Amino acid sequence: MKIRGSYIAAAAIAAAVIAFPAFLGAYPLNVARNVMTYMALAISWDMLLRSGQISFGIAGLFGLGSYASILAVLRGGMDPLLSIAFAALFAGLVAFALGFAILRLRAMYFSITTLALMEIFRIVMHNLHDFSGGPEGAVLPGVIFDGNASALYWLCLGGLFVTIGASAYFEKSKLRLALTAIRNDETSARSNGVDIFKYLLVAFVVTSTLQGMMGAIQVQSYGFTTPDTAFDANFTLLPLAMALLGGIHSTIGPMAGAVLLGIASEWLKLKIPYGHLVVYGVIIILVILFMPNGLVGLVRGAMRNARRQGTVAAGTGATGGVE
């Protein structure tokens, strides 16, 4: 019953979101695309986090996808829409190859390495003048769908839906048990028959594919990119802040965080054009200090308390169980 209710709610929200272009003008649609891009990145970051691995490489794979897509069109004459799929696969393939090296690292060492990779990709694109356009970047002859605001919106929404679908699959399938087990205790996971490397590789490749796809969608929607825009550190930091604010280890948490922070950032951009990112830093610090489980954790905690008070009132007793 409860599950069916949430499916209906999700379908209703999806229908409303698909219908947005009928009510909204070009500027709100543009803001929505921004929010959706960051939302997809936040979800994909969280998907890998569920295995306990903290990646700082979102921007790296996002930028890699951007460049793979724009260069496939410019140098290879590929269809723009097809180039998005190509870029996604390319990012996934790179992640697959890199995974064999960096997924043997853990904790801080993994995080630092992903951060370094992002820098390496950026520097490579910076210096490959003839191929990538160097620091000036690359420009497409035109924007995909001739820049039709509704079409661009739906394209981005499509990318987001794919990401949400993948994340939901991570949550519903056997992958969830494996990733949660790895996050909790690797030795124990292993002695329960979990092939740790295989599942980390699956998570890393899938999330990198999603990040590359969003990068490609972004570049096709703007028609140009430079190393500094494609590998902008914001593509790492903002999704991270959004997931933390909303609540990690879930699909809904990063989504909630992205809506709140995404809209807040648009507003802040207007109010404080040169300092709005400072506010992000403050939010991350406050969230870590006061709401380590994010908004979703806050809501879940409140619901649990309400339920517990209900059972105590009904006289069945609490089920704390700590001796």
Added chain:
Amino acid sequence: MILDVKKLETGYGKLQVLRGIDLSVGQESVGLFGPNGAGKTTLINAVMGMVKPWSGSIEFEGSRIGGMQTHMVARAGIALVPQERELFPGMSVADNLELGAAYVPRGKGIKDKQLETVLALFPILKERYKQLVGTMSGGQQRMVAIGRALMANPALLILDEPSLGLQPSIVAEVFERLAVLKKDVAILVTEQNVRESLKAIDRGYVIENGRVLLEDTAEGLAKNPHVVSAYLGL
């Protein structure tokens, strides 16, 4: 033989811990005793593939498993209840149990039947089914750990110091359950609490300094002067 360890030598880095261990487990319950540092946990780690053997052999149901990766050993049919529990604290009892069966071929098919067995063995887990393991008491967590191992429908169940850190009444309960279990699954259990564990085992080994010092039936060990003075404190 379900488990057959022959002339096993291994250690960590340059430090040799096991100096030629011979040990076998049939369809029975076998105890492994010895002081701290004797090599009990190292032997288990070697069987589970967490430590590579330097020499000697480890066979499970007739095939060599020495040096195999841990998750492959688990899939072959050996389940471990590690020291210090090593549960998944952020997961519910239900998830912990489900995980026990999810990745091991011989556990998958009969998951529901195993779950029934486990919940019948530890009724408390039924009451706490949806609770996060991290919020449960030490004794209950130990039961989850044993239950999770049993979910894999193992041919051999290894327990590394199941009584560690538990109050005496719970220790007695754990060994009572093990005495029931040994009818269906071969058991290898390491223990400091020799007195309690003698009730649940058929045979036992005493290892000291990486070698088997003596090997006898439970009754024999209970009467052995060395065991009595060193482990039973009489």
